[in-house]
Amino acid sequence: MALEQVLHMKGGDGKSSYANNSLHQRAVISMVKPMLEESILELYNTLLPECLIIADLGCSAGPITSF
Known part of the structure; x- marks a missing residue:
């Protein structure tokens, strides 16, 4: 199996798609981005x-994304 087929985000519009499960990550990244850049x-x-x-x-996608 090609590496590209293994290491990719879950696509689509379903319940577990990245687009539907990334709002929290986006908010946190926006808050910590200046500290990360400085570090x-x-x-x-x-x-x-x-x-x-x-x-x-x-x-x-999956349970590890929502802590």
Whole structure:
């Protein structure tokens, strides 16, 4: 099975779709975005890496998305 078929968000308009279950995440992200950006800049300026990669591997559907 191709990696793209395994690592993707649940599509569609159903009860468990990302579009119907992401309002809380969007609100929280909006509140913490300035702190996250500041932390990333501080990390970068402290370590001076050649490359800095950040990935959000959160779950988009299921019970873990609603805590």
